[in-house]
Amino acid sequence: MATITQHAPGTFCWPELATSDQAAARKFYTSLFGWGVNESPMGEGETYTILLKGDKSVGALYTMRPEEAKQGAPPHWNAYVSVTSADESAAKAKQLGGQVLMDPFDVMEHGRMAIIQDPTGAIFCLWQAKQHIGANVLGETGSLIWTELMTTDTDKAGKFYTGLLPWKTESMKMDDDMVYTLFKRSDDQGAGGMMPIPKQAQGAPPNWLSYFAVDDVDKSAAKVKELGGKVMNPPQDIPNIGRFAVVTDPQGAHFALFKPAM
Secondary structure, three states: OOOOOOOOOOOEEEEEEEOOOHHHHHHHHHHHOOOOEEEEEEOOOOOEEEEOOEEEEEEEEEOOOHHHHHHOOOEEEEEEEEEOHHHHHHHHHOOOOOOOEEEEEEEEEOOOEEEEEEOOOOEEEEEEEEEOOOOOOOOOOOOOEEEEEEEEHHHHHHHHEEEHHOOEEEEEEOOOEEEEEEEEEEOOOOEEEEOOOOOHHHHHHOOEEEEEEOOOOHHHHHHHHHOOEEEEEEEEEEEOEEEEEEEEOOOOOHHHEEEEEE
């Protein structure tokens, strides 16, 4: 297992679950992925659960803040993207038509962050690393492998993200005539993907979906159901790419399971 010690700008570096039931979510995800946990105090009576693969961090979960719940936000996975400066990137997001939902602030000695909503409505986080780079493992079984934007306006979103981050786009035509957009970092590595919200999900707000790598998508999807979650899109193949399923945990947070093609 390779250990990551630094994330290039424009990398989705930290998946973080905001949930309505921290203990139940911890039990679900540790059972599903075999993750360990490290509980870290984050205020009076609150803890931040670091999720571990072996002794390496792969993400975290916490109890949704009261203000999030009051705004009607459902349990969800937050997507953090690495930037050189959270302040500069937040200011640029405003210039490009996005909204800064939470101004840049320090997370103790760990880093500096801001919460952004893109012009189509999808929410994500900026992360300027200090002592905490984000995940120490990416792209391996039991860790984040892909992050994908589903949006109502791919042109508008594409212009926003390529203006904000060191990304360029590459379009792929899929079998169903849908155009899938790859976001690539300046080093030509894949950063994430983008697609129009599919017909079966019409009415869902634009969002970033976190994909976690598994050895067997079908078995993992079945286990999601056994553990009280739901399978929203059953396992299916993407020719020459891999096999995936979209699921929810028992509290309703969406995420995806993925196994790359050999």
